[in-house]
Amino acid sequence: xxxxxxxxxxxxxxxxxxxxxxxxxxxxxxxxxxxxxxxxxxxxxxxxxxxxxxxxxxxxxxxxxxxxxxxxxxxxxxxxxxxxxxxxxxxxxxxxxxxxxxxxxxxxxxxxxxxxxxxxxxxxxxxxxxxxxxxxxxxxxxxxxxxxxxxxxxxxxxxxxxxxxxxxxxxxxxxxxxxxxxxxxxxxxxxxxxxxxxxxxxxxxxxxxxxxxxxxxxxxxxxxxxxxxxxxxxxxxxxxxxxxxxxxxxxxxxxxxxxxxxxxxxxx
Amino acid sequence: xxxxxxxxxxxxxxxxxxxxxxxxxxxxxxxxxxxxxxxxxxxxxxxxxxxxxxxxxxxxxxxxxxxxxxxxxxxxxxxxxxxxxxxxxxxxxxxxxxxxxxxxxxxxxxxxxxxxxxxxxxxxxxxxxxxxxxxxxxxxxxxxxxxxxxxxxxxxxxxxxxxxxxxxxxxxxxxxxxxxxxxxxxxxxxxxxxxxxxxxxxxxxxxxxxxxxxxxxxxxxxxxxxxxxxxxxxxxxxxxxxxxxxxxxxxxxxxxxxxxxxxxxxxxxxxxxxxxx
Numbered sequence: 354x355x356x357x358x359x360x361x362x363x364x365x366x367x368x369x370x371x372x373x374x375x376x377x378x379x380x381x382x383x384x385x386x387x388x389x390x391x392x393x394x395x396x397x398x399x400x401x402x403x404x405x406x407x408x409x410x411x412x413x414x415x416x417x418x419x420x421x422x423x424x425x426x427x428x429x430x431x432x433x434x435x436x437x438x439x440x441x442x443x444x445x446x447x448x449x450x451x452x453x454x455x456x457x458x459x460x461x462x463x464x465x466x467x468x469x470x471x472x473x474x475x476x477x478x479x480x481x482x483x484x485x486x487x488x489x490x491x492x493x494x495x496x497x498x499x500x501x502x503x504x505x506x507x508x509x510x511x512x513x514x515x516x517x518x519x520x521x522x523x524x525x526x527x528x529x530x531x532x533x534x535x536x537x538x539x540x541x542x543x544x545x546x547x548x549x550x551x552x553x554x555x556x557x558x559x560x561x562x563x564x565x566x567x568x569x570x571x572x573x574x575x576x577x578x579x580x581x582x583x584x585x586x587x588x589x590x591x592x593x594x595x596x597x598x599x600x601x602x603x604x605x606x607x608x609x610x611x612x613x614x615x616x617x618x619x620x621x
Numbered sequence: 622x623x624x625x626x627x628x629x630x631x632x633x634x635x636x637x638x639x640x641x642x643x644x645x646x647x648x649x650x651x652x653x654x655x656x657x658x659x660x661x662x663x664x665x666x667x668x669x670x671x672x673x674x675x676x677x678x679x680x681x682x683x684x685x686x687x688x689x690x691x692x693x694x695x696x697x698x699x700x701x702x703x704x705x706x707x708x709x710x711x712x713x714x715x716x717x718x719x720x721x722x723x724x725x726x727x728x729x730x731x732x733x734x735x736x737x738x739x740x741x742x743x744x745x746x747x748x749x750x751x752x753x754x755x756x757x758x759x760x761x762x763x764x765x766x767x768x769x770x771x772x773x774x775x776x777x778x779x780x781x782x783x784x785x786x787x788x789x790x791x792x793x794x795x796x797x798x799x800x801x802x803x804x805x806x807x808x809x810x811x812x813x814x815x816x817x818x819x820x821x822x823x824x825x826x827x828x829x830x831x832x833x834x835x836x837x838x839x840x841x842x843x844x845x846x847x848x849x850x851x852x853x854x855x856x857x858x859x860x861x862x863x864x865x866x867x868x869x870x871x872x873x874x875x876x877x878x879x880x881x882x883x884x885x886x887x888x889x890x891x892x893x894x895x896x897x898x
Binding site for chain 2: 434552577
């Protein structure tokens with residue numbers, strides 16, 4: 354297609370500048386010795402030292418990662434089962450019903466998810482804290498995994514499974530030797546997606562944390578309301594780097610996933 | 622091609638259990654709770670209260686803000702998506718557009734507190750230009766600006782995809798037939814990318830209705846959306862009944878919007894879904 358004129362490039366540059374402005378701003382001031390976000394006084398790593406000296410904050414970071422890893426691992430298993438379940442349903446009506454129910458949590462506003470989970474956990478008597486946060490993160494990650502895995506299943510040729518069965522493979526062997534390896538890129542993509550959703554989530558967690566337990570987003574929220582502290586800037590710089598790593602990782606997995614299906618000799 | 626019934630059921634068990642517990646039950650519980658008052662008595666009072674001027678006005682302003690946020694997001698995103706499809710390394714640029722949306726939203730909101738603050742960068746700039754210091758934080762402007770900032774990637778993505786799917790020869794045909802660029806855009810490009818615009822609007826409008834953290838941090842509690850009201854009722858005043866009633870109306874509004882903007886199935890494309898906070 355055609356090239357962009359000068360004016361268009363200026364427009365794009367402005368959009369990019371605005372998108373990155375807050376992030377650049379946070380990172381820039383994380384090195385400010387002045388202790389505030391107006392006027393740079395001198396370079397310091399003091400705020401980074403403060404982050405690493407703050408045990409409470411480190412525990413919260415650890416909590417956040419534990420929740421993210423556990424919830425995405427469990428939701429990946431549930432989601433793969435879900436995708437297989439939907440894939441195997443023959444009746445179109447049932448399939449569509451399952452798919453729409455699957456999408457409910459994806460399109461619902463987080464406030465509603467949070468509020469309804471709060472009611473649910475209180476009703477069945479789960480104490481608010483680690484368990485409730487973990488369960489809700491699993492709950493909202495499952496449909497994402499399903500949506501990442503299902504297209505891979507659908508593009509797989511059913512003759513592969515027939516061939517495996519003809520050659521005497523049992524259901525378990527078909528699953529572990531044929532189906533799962535084929536949809537592996539989708540599973541990884543789903544896992545990564547679930548991981549970033551969990552790391553990023555604020556609204557749902559905010560409803561179900563209760564007292565005493567906190568994840569990073571909730572902690573930043575309460576600190577930001579109290580006023581400005583540059584250790585948050587230092588922390589966000591570190592998180593930004595981590596996010597970039599995650600996204601780059603996800604990008605490459607996706608790229609590899611896009612390349613594989615044709616090049617593997619898996620065609621019937 | 623036969624699958625044994627037993628294996629089929631085995632996959633369904635954990636998934637359906639998850640669905641009943643975390644999809645069906647929560648919705649039913651919200652509806653159930655909307656019929657109870659603070660003391661736990663059965664009542665229709667919450668619904669009566671919802672139709673009083675206070676809540677009606679809140680609902681209207683919530684819709685109005687969501688509408689403004691959607692319109693501004695669209696105005697910024699459409700040209701961006703269009704220009705992106707014409708760049709050389711478009712996938713890379715698209716990734717760079719999406720990247721900020723993977724950064725924790727709280728941090729970005731926090732950065733805007735600094736950027737828009739009395740001594741922030743924006744006010745320093747205004748000072749230099751000669752306009753002088755203005756109150757930016759805690760205004761409608763800052764609320765809409767930050768919300769649009771957050772939603773832009775979710776609007777760009779579906780529009781970008783729709784533009785990519787469009788057959789370019791249609792544009793050449795329009796040009797050959799003598800249509801000006803504007804006419805080509807109006808009669809060919811825009812109608813063909815309408816599906817992307819629709820799903821973009823859907824991805825922005827629904828979360829914009831239920832924003833709640835931004836209203837606190839950026840709008841200084843001046844803007845009350847349906848989301849803020851739900852959060853307030855659940856976590857501050859502990860009036861779960863009224864909170865649930867508002868949630869029921871939000872769910873209804875959501876269903877109507879999904880119906881109006883076409884298919885109810887929204888895929889998670891490439892990037893990340895909106896994080897409504």
